[in-house]
Amino acid sequence: MSVVPQEHQERIPIWQVLFDDFFLLFLLGVAVPFVFYTVWGLIDIGSIPTAKPIVISASVAPPPAGALVVETTMSEFKFQIAQTSLPVSKPVRFNIANKGGIEHEFIVEKAGAVNQPLKSDGQSAKTSIVPGASGYLDWTFAEPGQYQIRCHISGHYEAGMVARITVR
Structure with a gap:
């Protein structure tokens, strides 16, 4: 070695x-x-803390004078509307609460229309609301007839997210 x-x-x-x-x-x-x-x-x-829904708080303008206030709730995949027979030529305030877990749209259209919100004075009868938040839409229907409230987010209408209203 x-x-x-x-x-x-x-x-x-x-x-x-x-x-x-x-x-x-x-x-x-x-x-x-x-x-x-x-x-x-x-x-x-x-x-790890769980996520809490973000609630957007903002001062809400009072409804137009003499407006009919209609309470409305959105969730997956439906609208609950307190009143479905509405007056023509009278302001309507839709108070809208999104009780669902995802964003939803609130679009007012003629019955059978596809993503054609009503328009008046440059304004459209539509809004989007995030989960857990509330908002409103003020509208005056100029003509009597059949209308629909619809969510056009992909798949929501197809899942049944539409409500019918009558304006007289």
């Missing part, structure tokens, strides 16, 4: 040692932190 004296041993450059131990470095630099982060995240997941 031959022993090489220490002064004759070849020195290995540090980069070669590190390169030879790539797997060890990978394990220490990437895998171990990933495991700790994942485990810590799973253990601490109970302390």
Whole structure:
């Protein structure tokens, strides 16, 4: 057995040692932190606060003088309207609450129309309301007839989100 004296041993450059131990470095630099982060995240997941709906609060203008106020609720995928027979030539305020978990549109159209909101003086009879929020739409129907309130967000109307109203 031959022993090489220490002064004759070849020195290995540090980069070669590190390169030879790539797997060890990978394990220490990437895998171990990933495991700790994942485990810590799973253990601490109970302390993550749940999201609360954002309620938009704004001062609401009073309804037009002599307006009929109609309470309306939207949810998945329906409208609940307190009154479906409305007067012609009299202001109507639709107070609209979105009780659903997703955004909905409130569009007033002639019965059978497809995404053609009523228009008057440059205004359209439509609004969108985010979940948990409320809003309103003021409208005066100029003509008697059959109308519909509809949500045109993709798939909502097809799921039955339409209500019929009569203006007399």
